Amino acid sequence: MQHRPNVIPRPFWSQLPPAAGAAVMATGIVSVGLHLTGYAVLSGILLVLAAALWVLLAADFALRLLRDRSRWRHEADSPPALTAVAATCVLGTRFSLLDWQGLSETLLVIAVLAWPGLLLVVVRHWTPRMPGAVFLACVATQGLAVLGATLSAGLGVEWLGYAAVVVFWFGIVMYVAAFTRFDLRQVFTGAGDHWVAGGALAISALAAAKLVLAGRAGDLWNSDVTGVLRGMCGVLLALDVAWYVVLAVAEVLRPRFTYDVRRWSTVFPMGMTAVAMLSVATAVEASWLKGPGQVLLWIAVAVWLGTAVGAVTSTERVRSSARARGRSGKRVRSGERGRSRERVRSRERR
Template sequence: MATGIVSLGLRLAGFLWAARGLLVITAALWLVLAVTFCGLLLDGARREELAAPAVLTSVAGTGVLGNGIALTGHSAAAAVLLTVTAVLWLLLLPRVLRRLGRSLPGAAYLVTVATQSVAGLAAALAVPLSAPWLTWAAGVLLAAGLALYALVLSRFDLGQLHRGAGDHWVVAGSLSISALACARLAAATGRPEPLTWLTLAILAAALSWYAVLAVLEVVRPRPRYDPRRWSTVFPLGMTAVSAMTAATVCAVPWLRPVGEALLCPAVLAWLIVASGAVRRASGRPRSRRPGPVPVD
């Protein structure tokens, strides 16, 4: 998800070679995770993991990869990924929703991220595939994703904003992908005014959360590597992509430089988290400075 959305941002900003390189990495990682996911399906002892919100990254990741491929002009391949994304969404979302409790972590917002990833890809392919029915499906999914956001927000543990280990950023990322899905739907349906205004309203809410989360990162730095930090990279990149897309679809030119500026911390965060992941995988010991250890 994170690598794919940074690739999309770089493409929109005009850095085509970097975007293509990250798209290739995204595809390779998707294949690895697909094999892992199939193993999870076959392992009866781990079936309970299919009800955890994190499993919905399979939906969102496939949708992001599909969007990246669609932007390269390979609509048929993207349509195949749309089918995979829709099937996964239908199979996994009900299981996750049945297990949602109270005091939810940021990962719970993946119910919205997964739903809007299907909506956004469907809207993006409606015109290239000459399939107007996809816009209707995208509209229904967009509304469902926003309803799920409200559901999770009502149960969200706000303490995660201060002590979260990275996935708390999805509170903003889920709104950013909702804004992107809305913008894609607006573009596919001739940019009706209600959809353009809805796109801008959702994006404004996402940017507000972004600002709050950025301030909290400064107030309480969390420098230690945690795999959940990939859930920080995704919202950073998604907000940048949403802003650049809304600039074009909603005819608000000043949003483009905002999106390009937001792409910089997204790329930097990707490099830092990727470095941490490689260091963790290689088992290289990390030097520690004396002082208190951050609590995740």
């Protein structure tokens, strides 16, 4: 009788696609928003969750690189691979707000090392009519600008601010390039990542606000540069809000309630829009933006909770299905062993 080797089930986190990195981005940015509005305990809880998931995904990323190089190359070619850079920058920004600058610097170095290679590979595989994940090229780039500007202000390092402003403008170019490849039908047909079309503008507005604040802290810019950056804060935020309205209306007209891992890419733009609005309010001294920013933050928290419930339910469903298949397989193997023993006894009687 042929014996089948026992198959050791892989942990659920090792089977997650690159798009799962958006869960770290979403959780991290909502944590930033709660920190900015004074909800330290809730912010801390979400930070722990985001950091734990980042560690799991980073470990899986490294293991795939070492043990499953073909799968790693295939996934590195896709736009969601850039969530690795964006998630690292979001976490670094959050840690910087806690004044853990050494850890933030380490995360910046990791993001800077990963960014150019992933960006080049992803952009080379762009095609016409792509989903919203195409805008992750902008999000990852602006994530570097946000973290660089934040550390420039926190550490008083001028060159980080100068580097961040260059990266910021490159991020704007990446947004325009991505928009030419975006399939606008995704607004009504996308599974969640179509929201990144607006989220990329939100993180760009946040980067502009952080650059204004970095310039104020370190006297980096003259009045002309400061004026341009302040103007970009307003323009980018207005465009982001316009996208937010369009996307929200599309969700009402064509509801999509089934859980999909790409729904984390809906939570992230919602949270990022709230954080951008709160940060721009400080950067351009427009306190009236803080009220709408807080409203949008709590909407993002509600959507985060709904998506988290969907993720847990989906994971449990997959596990239950795997257990059922395992029990079914055991019954089949048990039946085969029984029939084999019966055949042996029959031959012995003959």
